[in-house]
Amino acid sequence: MVLQNTGRYQADPSKGYKDWSGPSGAKSEDAADVRIAQSIDNDNIDVKYGFNRVKDHGEYTGLLINMNSTEILDEEKRLVSAVDYYFIKMDASRFKITLPFEPYFLILVKKECIQEVSGFLSKKFSGLILRIEQVTKEDLDLPNHLIGLKQMFLKLYFINQVDMQKVKQQLMAAVRKNKAKDGQNQIYMEMLTESLINKHDAGATVKNVDHMDNILDIREYDVPYHVRVSIDLKIFAGSWYTVKSNGAQAPPSIRARPDILDRPDMIVLAFDIETTKLPLKFPDAASDQIMMISYMIDGQGFLITNREIISKDVEDFEFTPKPEFEGYFTIFNEVDEKALLRRFFDHVLDVRPHIFVTYNGDFFDWPFVETRAAIHGMDMKLEIGFEKNKEGVYACRPAMHMDCLCWVKRDSYLPVGSQNLKAVAKAKLRYDPVELDPEDMCRLASEAPQVLSDYSVSDAVATYYLYMKYVHPFIFALCTIIPMQPDEVLRKGSGTLCETLLMVEAYHANIVFPNKQMSIPNKMTDDGHVLDQETYVGGHVEALESGVFRADIPCKFRMVPAAFSELIDNVEGALRHAIEVEEGVPFDLVTNLDEVMADIKDKLGKLRDTPVRMERPIIYHLDVGAMYPNIILTNRLQPSAIVNDTMCAACDYNRPGAQCQRNMEWMWRGEVMPASRSEFQRITQQLETEKFPPRFPGGLPRPFHALSRDEQAAAEKKRLTEYCRKAYRKTHITRVETRVTTICQKENSFYVDTVRAFRDRRYEYKGLNKVAKREVSEAVAKGDASEIKSAKNKEVLYDSLQLAHKCILNSFYGYVMRKG
């Protein structure tokens, strides 16, 4: 492997930096020997946890619990991208299958030279591109696609992701260049004009000689590999599959088994550590020690003490805060910290948990254990396979790490002040945990080891049962619809979950994924002011009347008689709707209709006749359920349905009297810099004569044009803000405008369909929650303790599921405004 120093700054900061950092730089990652070593490493760790790759010709049925991407050598000794799928069988035994899958992405090429570009690319990237196929997909950006026009793409296959990355980078550069030629959406505009001028003659444009210039767009290039595979093959964690293994070389075949519902229990280990610390300081792994590790495995508790710190041996004891949260603890008193860690690692490898659970373990417990182990000459990665990955998460291929704090933050709907473990235990598990002032802990270690043990164990118990009751059922329910690892489903933002759900829907509807929209830095308004930020004016609440209202304080009402007359005239229609549509009862089954109608009319009549009244009010709490999702559904609001006149002009459905355009008013709000266009230009001119700090300490100062586009924009913005503050004595002017946007009502409904499916799923859980509530009261009436327990569990489960679905459902609304 040769490192080349071209002496030029690299555009990508991470790449550019690594090239200076010696042999461990970026390029070593694609060196074949390193990748083969990585592949062997992967398998060794998996075997450590009992996941052996199936290589025979047998058939296996198992519950899929996890997935990881990897590389394997094929019969020609080439490195091939594949996904490892981890299963457990009904008898709790484990196996792993490895599914090779060729990564791919799509490119859009000028229609008239598809063949030529295809041939050109095969030659230019021979050895990298495996093969090229032509595929047609529905492209919601394509003018007049509603009549069934499909877009033709070239689908480029690769044997592995590294090759794909290399080609992707070059093609992206070409696409960027071609797009920049004029305007942002020039490609689609060109197609628009073409389709407007002459729908049958597309070959009129002049063919380019350099075929890189004919690549108009690149699509679906940034879908994570394992997500790609799982979308295309419909493989979801938390589901059952029957796998037919076809020997060591041929890929296995996988078949979903929706008929199996029971699940084997996964082995769950929840742990928590207690450490020494200096007074009024946070524990520091470099100097402080681990005093105790307490953990629970499948409801069985363990506590390891460090007798260098703890003054005397602790005896086995029980910590059961509530009958349903049992905790019998077995104690290992170890001579020192090294023996404590040794005991912990050995126990982990003996049990081989599927899931490790912590509370904020990514930031405290894991790094602390890792550092302390290193001080004693142990490598946590080698011992139990856990290390910090590039997202800052402690992870291991064959075991998951579930940090309950992630669930609390995103899905629990608890306020920030109640997100510590104690408060969460109170709110969700409904018991008062042992509380202890951190400043007392070290003293208690020597004076009252039992008190400290109780405390330490209490955290492990809370973490374990919080996970088992709330986090586990929720994450594995979501996993069956979101094609990601359980870890990711736990940790990703709700917007990313929405996006992934949408990708699944789009793929199976044969719709090409829309590209991410890039925001233009320092955008200008029409009258030449820099736009700092733009958004919409959101919803607000209007109070018709304010004051103190109580059901026992009479209140003055002023009725509108005409409204009552209208109501009286419509009583029959309203009743019919209520009976037939809402209750689903045939109208003629009702026997006392006249009676009820007369009663209602009489009451309404009295209200009409004495319109000014003093009465005790009845106070209602009226909640509009799933309001935003329903607004989306009734108006068929979806990003791809935002159209303009040009798009509609190209659409065959746009005939006189067409009902497909829904015009909707909204309020635009922009924060505008007060400086004028000429002032802005003067500032940029000034900046171009200046020098800027080097990219890395010790480098040369850079002129303005050497800065990246983002840095330039930031510098312009900063200088402009300073200028505006001096010259105008304010940095922003807020503008609000009413705008009208057209929503196409005929657009492919995959987005609104996804929202609807998710809303209905939530209602399903709400319904099940109601059923469980009824079961609780029935069980309470019967006095059957075990039935009460199981019914209560169900109630809690369905309530947490519906609440968490609410969070993601609301995210569908916000998702369309997401940046990046």
Add this chain to the structure above:
DNA sequence: GATTTGTAAGA
């Protein structure tokens, strides 16, 4: 000392 700006939290 008044005003603007930035941040966090909750709804």
Add this chain to the structure above:
DNA sequence: CATGTCTTACAAATC
């Protein structure tokens, strides 16, 4: 790597 806006409170920055 990343749901949204609106309101309130408060501290820091700035004039």
